[in-house]
Amino acid sequence: MDIRPGSVLDPAVDALLGAHRRRMQAYSPPESIHALMPEQLADPSVSLWCAWQKDELLGCGALKALDAAHGEIKSMRTADAYLRRGVAAALLTRLIEEAQARGYARLSLETGSDPAFEPARRLYTRFGFSLCGPFAPYVEDPYSLFMTRAL
Template sequence: MYLKIDDLSGPQVAELVREHLQSMVLQSPPESMHALGLESLKKPEITFWSAWEGDELVGCGALKELDSQHGEIKSMRTSSFHRRKGVAKGVLQHIIEEAKRRGYQKLSLETGSMDAFEPARKLYIGFGFQYCEPFSDYVEDSNNVFMTKKL
């Protein structure tokens, strides 16, 4: 698997982001959904990576700079055809390494509190993330949990 910074212009990437958004709509109430669409992911403070095996898109993830010391993980997604193959671990490791390279002191994320998000929460805990209070512009919400990792 290799990752590359992506401009989100390719049809495979657009489809994976669409799949991600559709899944979030099905699992989260609208007021609790913080997934980003294509245009929002193109903002200058966000770096988006696509993950590939040959010419097949297997996953994606993004890093949003909140400030010079703090980053946020966004849009982590494994293609439904490539689950349980280590894609998410590889993307997450890449994002953590990039956050360290940038000199961030902390990396945070928001994810769902429902059962469907348990695999994601276990992944983040396995990488040393801990539950925390809402950060940035987030507010307390029973449908979401917030996690952070000191780098």
């Protein structure tokens, strides 16, 4: 598995992230979906990382700068054919390493509260994230759970 910077201009990446956004619609109303749109992922405050096996996209994840000491995990998605094969763990490891290299003191994320998000929550817990309250720009939402960890 090769993890490297990605681009929303890559058709495979765009397709995977489109599937990610559509999946969110199955579990949350539109106002509770916080997945980034392609133009938001292209913002300089966001760095996208993709896992590849030769020419096949396995998954992606992004790191968004909230401020000089706080980053946010965004757009974590594994291609269906590679679920439960360590792709998300490898991507999360890379994002944590990048956050540490940037000197962040904290890394946070928003995920769904539906049981369908339980595997993701278990992954984040395994990596030291714990439940917290909403952080900027979020507010309390019954469809969201917030997690954070110190770096």
